[in-house]
Amino acid sequence: MKRAFFAAALTTCLAATPAAQSSPAAQAARQWRQQHERAIVEEFMALLAIPNISRDTVNIQRNAESIRDALIKRGVAARLISRPGANPLVFGEIRTPGAPRTIGFYAHYDGQPLDPKEWATPPFTPTLRNKVISAGGEAIPLPAAGTAFDPESRIYARGAADDKAPIIAHLTALDAIRAAGLAHKSNIKFMYEGEEEAGSPNLMPILQENRALFAADVWLMCDAPVHQSRRQALYFGSRDGIRLDLTVYGPRNELHSGHYGNWAPNPALQLARLLASMKNDSGRVTIDGFYDDVVPLNAAELKAVAEAPDIDSELRRELWLGSTDGDGLSLTELITLPSLNIRGMASSRVGAEASNVIPATATASIDIRLVKGMDPLRTGDRVIAHIRKQGFFAVDTPPTPEIRLAHPRVIWIDRGRVGLGAVRTPMDLPIAQDVIRVVEQVRGPTVTLPNMGGNLPLADVERPLDTRTIIVPIGNHDNNQHSFDENLRLQNLWDGIELMAALLTM
């Protein structure tokens, strides 16, 4: 089975790249890029060639120093900021005398863990392909300097989309701004995180220890993919996630299903019954109080959701889905609501490895996506209360034989790390409206949504700095982020450079 994230490659490109170039910085960026495509790609590939798995601290350090030096080369005051046990944050700053506000640009340089065997070409040997692999894309050499790259060609490497692309977009945009002699109007700050894919365990502590340094009116979180329609997107929040690993216990060891079948309780069946009790037929969560604290969308948010392009039928076709959950609501609507999902399930073995046994245990991992208003701890407690109501004796460490003997149904619930909850930045704040205006000037009609479905460490930034966040994605949606064969479509990088140039000079 292939790993992790897959985003459908919409074969129909619903929106072409806009010609709108009313931003001088974006115009300068386009010109610069057209003259330097090969150099930009080479700098990008050099950065992608440095392995960036969070726990690989030697290479993490190389990444951080390389990005710091690239900023310094562009005249940005940059340095590494860390704390014991943390991967360094790259911090950079451009002070603009008399500027009325400070705009921060966030991205992360670490990438998801991977299994190199799954990749078509090695994940840290960046490879240009003429198109996406699933459409038969083949590795091609870089065009000669001065020759235009096919904008539909793609760079394959871990981090190509998630999340080194925004870093190279920032750096190139700075080059273009300098070359055109344009000025910044705001103070600019950069923050490049090195452990986002490990759950950002040190982000909030570092920001708390360096509040003044990272203070900003808004942090633009440059991560995530643009809309599936290929239109530019802005997300004013994200869902937060919690995880619960559930293990149900049967007999001490696997038993012969002939000699003991009918008598020894089957933990896989107990788990199936439990999971089935958590949602109804249309996918609505049936756990008491699950939706109680959800803060409803306000008028502006509802309008934004209503105006988002309809991509459902196209996505369904691409994903071979004969139906969708949610009683007819659209994907855009459904990601503004909390969800409960079975990430994985296992009990004994299946297929050729299966034997005639009653399994000894059955395990499921569930993840819950929270929206604004839901407390992560309280939500977990509600799930556990539901599990208890189904007759399970719940323990938070593997149960002893005595516990298993004393209770008909025993479950070990392993609660994962809990985040800070989901946040949403009001779309009608002046700074939000400013960002939307600049983005639309450069990228045309933009899909603005109250939140994206996945999560980013928004609260980790907002809370210690008392600021706001807006997610500004540039990657293609079909980028295989978190999975093997992660890739960036070049046109998305080109567009991202122009967009960042405009935002850096707003």
Next chain:
Amino acid sequence: MKRAFFAAALTTCLAATPAAQSSPAAQAARQWRQQHERAIVEEFMALLAIPNISRDTVNIQRNAESIRDALIKRGVAARLISRPGANPLVFGEIRTPGAPRTIGFYAHYDGQPLDPKEWATPPFTPTLRNKVISAGGEAIPLPAAGTAFDPESRIYARGAADDKAPIIAHLTALDAIRAAGLAHKSNIKFMYEGEEEAGSPNLMPILQENRALFAADVWLMCDAPVHQSRRQALYFGSRDGIRLDLTVYGPRNELHSGHYGNWAPNPALQLARLLASMKNDSGRVTIDGFYDDVVPLNAAELKAVAEAPDIDSELRRELWLGSTDGDGLSLTELITLPSLNIRGMASSRVGAEASNVIPATATASIDIRLVKGMDPLRTGDRVIAHIRKQGFFAVDTPPTPEIRLAHPRVIWIDRGRVGLGAVRTPMDLPIAQDVIRVVEQVRGPTVTLPNMGGNLPLADVERPLDTRTIIVPIGNHDNNQHSFDENLRLQNLWDGIELMAALLTM
């Protein structure tokens, strides 16, 4: 996770070895064994040292020839009988002039597939241990010839219990009978199968092609363990088994649970709901008609079940079970009823390997144990009808994208090989009563049950030969058959030799 079969090691031995020795052959066997313990164990170990996995045809042949030669050495007319693609049956015959009947002795020389890494000592390096490994048993050298073995010591090897022990018991019993100058009263036949653990695919065809050769009034199926109480057992039937592998489909590939959770249906949840629909809270199968064709136990069978020792609370304690299924019925009662069991379940990954995905597929393997009267095909059809009633579009090969797009719920049902159904030999038949009498003379009060819970190829023998079968086990119940560290308790072998001597001269 450890493999396959585990039988609880009852720490309390509920019944001691009976002293009853009213059979001259059993007495002769005891005397012979006491004088030849080391030679018996050495011959046993030599047989166990020949690897016996069904598909290992070279070693399978060595096993068969070795057993054939051991029979010939005892004066038994023996030869190998096979058909293209089959592992050979060892056939042996002792004609007794004027004998009123023919008694057959079945065992199998092949063993379950294994993973040597799981074994404490290599599976084909037979090892004597002073006690069971779970109680700290250690490898010990064989006592010198003429010194008694500790009857609680155990021989560890694949096939030690399942099912080479009866073969060595037959051979040793023949030695004792010859040495004591005792005579057979019946015609005797031997049949040692070489692919029982592979599902006996050629047993019935070979018997059909050689009906006269294998004709007998009864075949004693020398396989399986004695009762958990360590009392001798006789089973007058077995359950039959069918298997269904179920795969439910979600999105084409795994999807990011943040970006798509709530919208893309989760196949693990669909599977959980389906499995939960198949049984009620106390483990009774809720599939329409599932129990319709079950032939109820007759008076003699009901009496036998009622008289079986109560082992449930002791087994529950050993297996760490806080409850059992079946509305208070005993294990002995429940194995006379059909069962439906989840052998294994899998969807995406759990634990450290899990990712935040909506799985693409979810799979479960279920096995159903049939009792007398239930047709294997019709029972499978009923399960499939139930699955369809739950809203699934069922296919018997992996579904195409078109099928997945056209139906909200799609399931691939892979039906395993179907057997001939369960059979039960009436316990009041004269030959059955004769066997019970001989066994009780040697082994004392015997647990007689209408069927055992697992299955043996009884119908494969009965149908082509128009005969009856009775299961005569000798192995200890805690023998780890089908799993790693399979073992035979020596006292069980000693008892088995005496029992076989009596049956060979009945």
